[in-house]
Each structure stands twice: as structure tokens, then as C-alpha cells.
Amino acid sequence: MQFSEDHELLKAHLHAVHPLDNEVYEAFLPLWKPFEAGRKQQLSLAGGQERYLYFTSSGVQRVYTLNGDKDVTIVFTYAPSFGGVLDSVLLQTPSAYYYETLTPSRFLRIPVTQLHEILNRYPQTETLMRKGLAFTLSGLMERLAELQCLSSEEKFRALLRRSPHILQLVPHKYLAGYIGIDTTNFSKLMNRVRI
Amino acid sequence: MENVKKIMAELENRVEEHIHFAVSSLQNMPEQQLLQPAPGGGWSIAQCIAHLNSYGLYYIPLLEKGMTGSSAEAGYYKSSWLGNYFTKMMEPGSGKTKMKAFKNHIPAADADAHAVIAEFLAQQERLLGCLRKAQGTNLNRLRIPVSIASWLRMNAGDVLRFLIAHNERHIQQARRNC
Secondary structure: OOOOHHHHHHHHHHHHHOOOOHHHHHHHHHHOEEEEEOOOOEEEOOOOEOOEEEEEEEOEEEEEEEEOOEEEEEEEEEOOEEEOOHHHHHHOOEOOOEEEEOOOEEEEEEEHHHHHHHHHHOHHHHHHHHHHHHHHHHHHHHHHHHHHHOOHHHHHHHHHHHOHHHHHOOOHHHHHHHOOOOHHHHHHHHHHHHO | OOOHHHHHHHHHHHHHHHHHHHHHOHHHOOHHHHHOOOOOOOOOHHHHHHHHHHHHHHHHHHHHHHOOOOOOOOOEOOOOHHHHHHHHHHOOOOOOOOOOOOHHHOOOOOOOHHHHHHHHHHHHHHHHHHHHHHOOOEOOOOEEEEOOEEEEEEEHHHHHHHHHHHHHHHHHHHHHOO
């Protein structure tokens, strides 16, 4: 079976976590359909149930929540990675979070109902999911520890070390919100740390 | 009657370019560079952008308030001679090369430069929302007083075209300072 370039990227991404049999790829991959969105488009709203699991082929997106009149970025997604409001995808319950694009974006996405059918039909996909989620959980714990232990400047430096390219990709206010500092403080750090 | 979808898509591409420029370049510049006056004493980059912010601050809330953006309504827009005149005057290619800013739109030279860029980005993201809603709005029914002559009203489609042509003009000016 011939797959698109984005499907090949998805396949390589899955394969690196846990290789599947060809027969499973052929049932699974065609269910992922191409989808594009411009900058700042809401893909999922809090209160609704997440309908898709996304795989980002290009662009940057974020999952966020509202705190009074402020919004707080919980996680960024960019290629090649999975996106969407993951807890809602897995639990199939209404989401407490929003998912939106921060730059023009290209995705593959699969309806959550079809994803669950595949997980039920092929045990190897469940193994893949378990291994994938272990990496996700490990990343989340690392981020939680950073948020609680590091000073503003240390968090800023850690962000630059891990994803230096993100400074040129999204407005800084989202980065400031992500590491829990205010935007004025963020630009002061930009001025100081660079020098 | 104009093709609303096509016009709004073209405007969206332009706003996308302006945002991309501010995100990839301006917001990462040192404050000193943003505040540096242009050779010959012209506006600094931060002043060009602050000037645009003063227009966005006035027009964007009025646009947002009036945009219904309902999917049931088909967008409608017919340009007026006034809108065409203002837009043409602002377009960098066809307008005058130098103009004098109106008094409420003269930017300070000592602003917090990064706050100015952040405000611009926040406004442009909201402007994208307006352009999308415009596709389902009767833009001629929404008439907005002109910021520098409140007795004069322009329809929302003309305002969007004028505002974004004006942005293009001063983004090009800012680019010359980079």
C-alpha cells in the first residue's frame, strides 16, 4: 500500500515507539485523514469531548486552560508528535482544556471512536499506546518538577536549552505562560540572558 | 458586490505575513535595536509598530463587536469610493511616500519596546478572528466611524482593507530599519 509523505512520517514515528505488523499498519494508517488549519484556529473547546487524535506534520499548537481573564499554556505540540486534548481522547469524557493552532498547521487526524476500535481489535496497538504514554508521562513529570523547583531564570534557560527554535515560532506571551512567568519578566530575561 | 471569501483570504495572508515577521524577527531583537531612530531621524521600529497599535486599539474592538460571523448568513461586501480612496492612499505601492501622522496616532519615542511588539501580536491575532468572522457578516451593514474624523463612517470591509494596507505600509518602514 502506498502512503503519503505525512503518513510515512506517522508510520516512522509509531515504528520508533513499538513496531507493528504490516497488516496492522494497513488497517490503521488509512484511518488518519489530512487536515489543515490557519493560525489561531480553535480545534477543540473546553466542555466538549475531543473528537480526534491529531498527528502534527507541521506548525505549532497548544493545549491551554483559562484562569480568570488569563490563559495558561499547558503543553505545546509540534512535528512530529501527537496532539489534541489527550485525557479526553483516552477517557472519552468532556474536556477541561482547549486545543488551538499557534501557527498555520498541517495534521493527520483519526476520529477517537475509530482509534478505540483499532485499540480493541489489535493488542499490539495497545502495547504501542502504553509505551508511548510512558514517554508522555515521563515528560510531564519532568515539566512538573521544573515548574515547582526552578527559578524564573532557570525555567527560561531550560526552555531555551530544550527548544531554542520556539522563540522564533510563537509569540513570547505563550512561552511566558508555559513556564509560569509574566510577559514583562520574560522580555527582561530575553534582554539579560542573551547579553 | 465583491467576492468576500477571496478578499478576506487575501487579507488573511497579509496579516499572516505581518505576524510571521513580528514573531520570527521583531520580538527577538534587543530593546536597543527596536528603539533606534531611523537614519535621518525617522521613527524607530518600535514607533512604527506603536503607531499601528494606536489604530488597532480603536478599530479592532469595534470590528469584533459588530461581527456576527454566523454561518447562516452569507458574507456581503461592496466597496465604497471612500474605502477605495483611503486604501489606495495607504498602499505602499500607490500611496504618497511620506505622510504626517495625526495627533492621536503619534508614537512615543521611549516606549517599552517589547510590550509594543507583544501588543501588536495580540491585536493581529484578534484581527485574524475578525477576518474569519467577516466571511459570514454583512459588512456593509456594519458602519464604523473613522478614527481621525468621527463624523465620517466606513463599512467594515473598507475598514479591514484600509487597516491592513496601513499595517503593510509601516511594516515595510520597520523592515527598512532592521
